[in-house]
Amino acid sequence: xxxxxxxxxxxxxxxxxxxxxxxxxxxxxxxxxxxxxxxxxxxxxxxxxxxxxxxxxxxxxxxxxxxxxxxxxxxxxxxxxxxxxxxxxxxxxxxxxxxxxxxxxxxxxxxxxxxx
Amino acid sequence: xxxxxxxxxxxxxxxxxxxxxxxxxxxxxxxxxxxxxxxxxxxxxxxxxxxxxxxxxxxxxxxxxxxxxxxxxxxxxxxxxxxxxxxxxxxxxxxxxxxxxxxxxxxxxxxx
Numbered sequence: 001x002x003x004x005x006x007x008x009x010x011x012x013x014x015x016x017x018x019x020x021x022x023x024x025x026x027x028x029x030x031x032x033x034x035x036x037x038x039x040x041x042x043x044x045x046x047x048x049x050x051x052x053x054x055x056x057x058x059x060x061x062x063x064x065x066x067x068x069x070x071x072x073x074x075x076x077x078x079x080x081x082x083x084x085x086x087x088x089x090x091x092x093x094x095x096x097x098x099x100x101x102x103x104x105x106x107x108x109x110x111x112x113x114x115x116x
Numbered sequence: 117x118x119x120x121x122x123x124x125x126x127x128x129x130x131x132x133x134x135x136x137x138x139x140x141x142x143x144x145x146x147x148x149x150x151x152x153x154x155x156x157x158x159x160x161x162x163x164x165x166x167x168x169x170x171x172x173x174x175x176x177x178x179x180x181x182x183x184x185x186x187x188x189x190x191x192x193x194x195x196x197x198x199x200x201x202x203x204x205x206x207x208x209x210x211x212x213x214x215x216x217x218x219x220x221x222x223x224x225x226x227x228x
Binding site: 006009032034036042043044045046049090094096104105106107108109 | 149151156157158159160161164175206208214216217218219220221222
């Protein structure tokens with residue numbers, strides 16, 4: 001079955017540290033990729049997305065992600081985190097099979113805590 | 117601009133009772149989704165609807181039903197609640213199937 005793996009379940013960083021959150025998926029066909037963020041007490045919102053074109057995608061709040069097709073990865077990065085980045089981050093993959101049916105699968109999430 | 121609203125915000129329910137979680141969007145999105153969020157399991161799709169009048173099963177549909185009589189509303193019904201359905205439920209919508217999803221604020225449901 002297709003799956004999305006986020007290997008880091010909990011990450012603790014100090015302010016100004018660099019961040020990289022891993023996301024790997026198992027589907028070999030056409031995919032669209034997303035990162036969502038859930039701040040404490042809030043609902044999910046989109047950080048960035050990749051549909052096609054430049055595999056390095058820039059999103060809101062200084063986040064970026066790189067799609068590496070050969071590695072089935074879409075890792076999220078930020079050069080210098082802030083306390084306000086404390087949140088849970090979800091990778092999501094939209095897969096399209098040969099019949100045109102799509103599946104939208106979320107990873108289990110990574111909880112990031114940034115220490116002031 | 118409300119986006120997506122969900123009701124109730126939270127609910128405590130006795131096992132065996134019937135419950136309907138409401139979801140309404142005002143963005144005229146074609147597709148709508150219901151997820152449950154559980155610690156360590158992330159978001160799992162329960163049911164979805166690509167357009168008004170159609171619905172489909174997601175990853176964990178058992179014990180839940182949905183209807184999509186119109187574009188705006190997508191209620192989720194638990195016919196006979198069980199404790200394992202204790203969770204936070206999120207409704208989402210997108211312009212088209214598979215596009216960026218917009219999420220509602222969630223409903224925290226506890227089944228005793």
